[in-house]
Amino acid sequence: MSYSFTSHERDVFKDLLTERFxxxxxxxxxxxxxxxLAGRMEDCGIDSAAAYRRRIENDGDELSRLxxxxxxxxxxxxxxRGQLQAVTDFIVPEFTGGRAISVWVAGCATGEEPYSLAMTLADSLPESADFHITATDISRRALKIxxxxxxxPRRARAVSESARTRYFSDDNGRLSVSASLRRRVSFVEHNVIEAPVVHDADLVLCRNVLTYLAPQARRAAIRTLRESIAAGGFLIIGNSETLPRGSGFNAITTPPARIYRRPCPPSE
Ligand SMILES: C[S@@+](CC[C@H](N)C(=O)[O-])C[C@H]1O[C@@H](n2cnc3c(N)ncnc32)[C@H](O)[C@@H]1O
Known part of the structure; x- marks a missing residue:
């Protein structure tokens, strides 16, 4: 039998999750x-909301499981795909060479997004160009995957036959990302409302994450994203998400929408 919460009990957890994440x-x-919440309490063998609240206060791993x-x-x-095509068509030509291209994927979930971006960049950048993607999320379970x-194969069905051949190997009927792609991507646990883990990024993707955040947290996240991006760098958010006015980004009017650029400071 699953636990039945009073609205006050539920709100105690709700407020904690909003405040911290x-x-x-x-x-x-x-x-x-x-x-x-009820599923976690059951797994822990805890039958009161107050006791579970104490558990997550004293056990960071349990908070993470929650x-x-x-x-x-x-x-x-x-x-x-349209947004990734825009990376190839509009953003890659703006990368001028020199240092390695730095990319941050915030809220990367189970990895499909950073690996797709790595394939896109590997296929569209000149062979001499170097790039690295830092992919972050708050979910340890997702990062492990x-x-x-x-x-x-079902989860990877949108990967073309040609990309499968070049970027995956067979692992007992499953598709395993190749070493050449893996070395392009590192995964880090990070909360997007806190200080950025990537600085001077040329490109940041934060798609379908802002929509799950409370208004104040969304503003904090946008600040973090802006701080992480180099002047002239790009931000891509989810297709159904928008940045409020005054966020410090210019919207790129070339379709598809939801691509923004951090302005360069005016030259002297
Ligand atoms: C719906 S998934 C989107 C995954 C991917 N960006 C995409 O568009 O396919 C949202 C992800 O955002 C992560 N997330 C939610 N709040 C976060 C936060 N405060 N910091 C970092 N990641 C967060 C969730 O754990 C989840 O993996």
Missing amino acids: GLAFEEHRHRFLESG IDAVTNNLSRFFRN ALAGTYS
Whole structure:
């Protein structure tokens, strides 16, 4: 039998998750939150909300397992292909060479997005160009899957035959990301409302993450993203997300939408 929360008990957890991770649980997501909480309590053998609250205060690993239970980590290879095509068409030509290109994928979930971007960049940059992607998330479970880099054929169905041949190997019927692609991507646990882990990034992707954040956390996240991007660098957010005015980015009007650029300071 799963635990039945009072609204006060539920709100204690809801407020904690909003304060620490920015996660918003509006009314229509209360059941999702309660079911995640109840599942964790059951796994811990705890039958009171107060005792579970004490557990997560004293046990960071349990807090992390709760995060895993109440975040939506859904992702897909080549999700919104139009945006990745825009990376090839509009952003790559702006990379002028010299130092290695630095990319941050914030809210990378189970890895499909950074690996798709790595394939896109490897296929569109000149062979001499070097790039590295730092991919971050708050969900340890998702990061573990991302790091393992092995996906069922069903999950990898959007990967073309040609990309499969070049960037994956067979692992007992599953598709395993090749070493050449893995060395381009590192995975780090990071909360996007805190100080950035990447600085002077040329490109940042933060797609379908802002939508799960409370308004104040969304503003903090946008500040973090801006701080991480070099002048003239690019930001791509989810297709159904928008940046408020005054965020410090210019929208690139070339389709597809949701590509922004951090302005360069005016030259003297
Ligand atoms: C729906 S998935 C989107 C995955 C991927 N960006 C995509 O578009 O396919 C949202 C991800 O954001 C992560 N997330 C939520 N809040 C976060 C935060 N405060 N910091 C970092 N990641 C967060 C979740 O754990 C989840 O993996």
